[in-house]
Amino acid sequence: MKPVITAFERSPDGGRGLARDMRVRWALEEVGQPYDVRFVSFKALRELAHLAIQPFGQIPTYEEGELALFESGAIVLHIAERHGGLLPNDPNARARAIAWMFAALNTVEPPIFDRSLAMIVEREEPWYEQRLRALENSIRQRLDSLSRHLGEAEWLDGAFGAGDLLMVTVLLRLKGSPILEDYPNLSAYLARGEARPAYRRAFEAQAAVFAASNG
Numbered sequence: 106m107k108p109v110i111t112a113f114e115r116s117p118d119g120g121r122g123l124a125r126d127m128r129v130r131w132a133l134e135e136v137g138q139p140y141d142v143r144f145v146s147f148k149a150l151r152e153l154a155h156l157a158i159q160p161f162g163q164i165p166t167y168e169e170g171e172l173a174l175f176e177s178g179a180i181v182l183h184i185a186e187r188h189g190g191l192l193p194n195d196p197n198a199r200a201r202a203i204a205w206m207f208a209a210l211n212t213v214e215p216p217i218f219d220r221s222l223a224m225i226v227e228r229e230e231p232w233y234e235q236r237l238r239a240l241e242n243s244i245r246q247r248l249d250s251l252s253r254h255l256g257e258a259e260w261l262d263g264a265f266g267a268g269d270l271l272m273v274t275v276l277l278r279l280k281g282s283p284i285l286e287d288y289p290n291l292s293a294y295l296a297r298g299e300a301r302p303a304y305r306r307a308f309e310a311q312a313a314v315f316a317a318s319n320g
């Protein structure tokens with residue numbers, strides 16, 4: 106049975122893969138699991154039918170038989186647990202890989218996401234420049250630590266896994282920014298993620314949705 110995920114019928118990110126269905130698409134492509142997409146409008150996000158599976162009125166969701174899941178990180182973890190290839194079998198290595206999933210979403214993503222949101226909705230505020238500087242300092246603090254951990258390694262902890270998948274989608278939001286260019290090993294790490302065939306298939310799929318909605 107093919108799982109069904111939800112995504113924006115018209116993504117505000119212009120097909121750049123920043124909406125969080127991208128990480129679910131990528132995980133499904135990495136494990137070779139075909140899936141269907143139910144596209145939702147911003148209006149539909151607020152309707153009871155969607156709130157019943159996503160209490161915060163957002164995408165993505167993941168439905169498979171009786172299971173309905175929300176939270177992109179939890180969905181990636183579920184996919185990794187149901188299929189091989191995204192988490193190590195060794196219990197300690199698996200636990201460390203899950204720690205990196207949390208680090209991506211809980212430690213690194215927040216200032217990066219908040220900066221991208223601030224640059225859209227807070228530009229006119231009197232305190233915008235100060236807030237932007239504070240957010241960029243927080244981002245640099247996180248990237249200093251991440252860059253130091255990664256060093257010249259290919260992935261965060263051994264083979265590519267769910268923690269790398271999430272971390273790459275987090276860093277994607279900084280692609281092309283002067284901040285990321287200050288960390289050559291993180292720019293190369295992002296490029297390695299983007300070069301994966303499964304990433305390319307997921308990226309092209311979400312980009313095609315935007316192109317079709319823009320047609």
Ligand SMILES: N[C@@H](CCC(=O)N[C@@H](CSCc1ccc([N+](=O)[O-])cc1)C(=O)NCC(=O)O)C(=O)O
Pocket residue numbers: 116117118119123124125126150162163164165175176177178
């Ligand atoms: N913690 C949740 C967060 C999900 C989430 O942020 N969903 C967003 C889309 S991805 C975040 C996002 C939003 C916009 C852009 N963009 O580039 O315009 C990119 C990414 C959403 O549904 N927003 C609609 C709403 O809240 O009303 C998860 O990880 O699943």
